[in-house]
Amino acid sequence: MNKMREWKHVFKLDPAKEISSDHLKGVCESGTDAIIVGGTDNITEDGIINLQERLDKVSTVPCILEVSSMEAITPGFDYYFIPMVLNSKEKKWMMDVHHQAIKEYKDFLHYPEMIFEGYCILNEDSKAFQYTNSYLPDIHDTIAYAYMAEHVFHLPIFYVEYSGMYGDPTLVKQVKNQLNETLLFYGGGIETPSQAKEMKQHADVIVVGNSIYTNYEQAIETVRAVKEN
Ligand SMILES: CC(C)=CCC/C(C)=C/CC/C(C)=C/CC/C(C)=C/CC/C(C)=C/CC/C(C)=C/CC/C(C)=C/COP(=O)(O)OP(=O)(O)O
Ligand SMILES: O=P(O)(O)OC[C@@H](O)CO
Numbered sequence: 001m002n003k004m005r006e007w008k009h010v011f012k013l014d015p016a017k018e019i020s021s022d023h024l025k026g027v028c029e030s031g032t033d034a035i036i037v038g039g040t041d042n043i044t045e046d047g048i049i050n051l052q053e054r055l056d057k058v059s060t061v062p063c064i065l066e067v068s069s070m071e072a073i074t075p076g077f078d079y080y081f082i083p084m085v086l087n088s089k090e091k092k093w094m095m096d097v098h099h100q101a102i103k104e105y106k107d108f109l110h111y112p113e114m115i116f117e118g119y120c121i122l123n124e125d126s127k128a129f130q131y132t133n134s135y136l137p138d139i140h141d142t143i144a145y146a147y148m149a150e151h152v153f154h155l156p157i158f159y160v161e162y163s164g165m166y167g168d169p170t171l172v173k174q175v176k177n178q179l180n181e182t183l184l185f186y187g188g189g190i191e192t193p194s195q196a197k198e199m200k201q202h203a204d205v206i207v208v209g210n211s212i213y214t215n216y217e218q219a220i221e222t223v224r225a226v227k228e229n
């Protein structure tokens with residue numbers, strides 16, 4: 001997974017949403033570095049398997065399942081991203097569901113395939129924020145979470161998540177200044193090439209999700225925008 005250090009752009013596909021074969025092919029051939037399959041609401045095993053089978057036929061980039069529930073995990077992905085929500089008010093979303101899963105499955109797990117992500121969810125209106133009963137951290141809290149991700153938990157990824165809303169580039173810049181080893185992923189509300197460029201100035205990797213479904217042509221353009229840098 002060392003290649004992840006070279007990534008700039010990732011698309012996140014939601015198995016609960018419809019995507020045409022043309023658009024799926026376009027996403028896979030866009031030049032993006034990887035495809036994450038994930039979401040919070042209505043994520044079912046059937047939905048994941050269906051998307052996985054379609055991706056298998058057209059994708060040449062790594063396909064990753066971002067696990068959001070134990071009920072919806074399927075084998076066969078290149079990697080599994082496991083979110084740990086650092087700003088949840090409930091320990092459950094930081095470590096208890098993970099503890100339970102490891103207790104149950106540790107003899108079957110292939111650890112190099114599993115990549116843990118320290119999430120900090122900053123959009124109060126997002127489903128992920130509400131579902132995980134998170135609180136809104138200020139910039140000092142957020143920087144401290146980034147510090148913990150790198151120096152306390154030694155996580156490979158710190159994910160600044162604004163799902164559904166374009167975030168604050170100044171905050172992303174300040175978070176990046178805190179990190180050396182841990183990669184900074186930024187996701188949320190990127191719809192245009194200029195937004196992609198702006199966030200990529202600070203984040204190691206930008207994640208584009210919803211706009212694949214709402215403005216496909218612009219979403220595809222975000223790849224070229226960050227690869228030109
Ligand atoms: C079969 C096989 C190969 C298995 C290997 C994988 C395995 C068994 C791993 C076990 C190890 C392990 C530690 C598992 C823990 C799994 C688990 C249940 C983790 C909980 C993750 C979590 C905190 C989920 C809460 C929701 C969340 C933060 C999701 C992350 C993705 C995200 C933020 C999506 C954006 O959602 P949003 O836009 O708000 O909502 P919609 O897209 O739905 O609109
Ligand atoms: O869907 P958007 O708002 O692009 O966000 C991408 C990703 O960070 C969601 O988990």
Ligand SMILES: [Mg+2]
Binds near residue numbers: 014039040
């Ligand atoms: Mg989403």
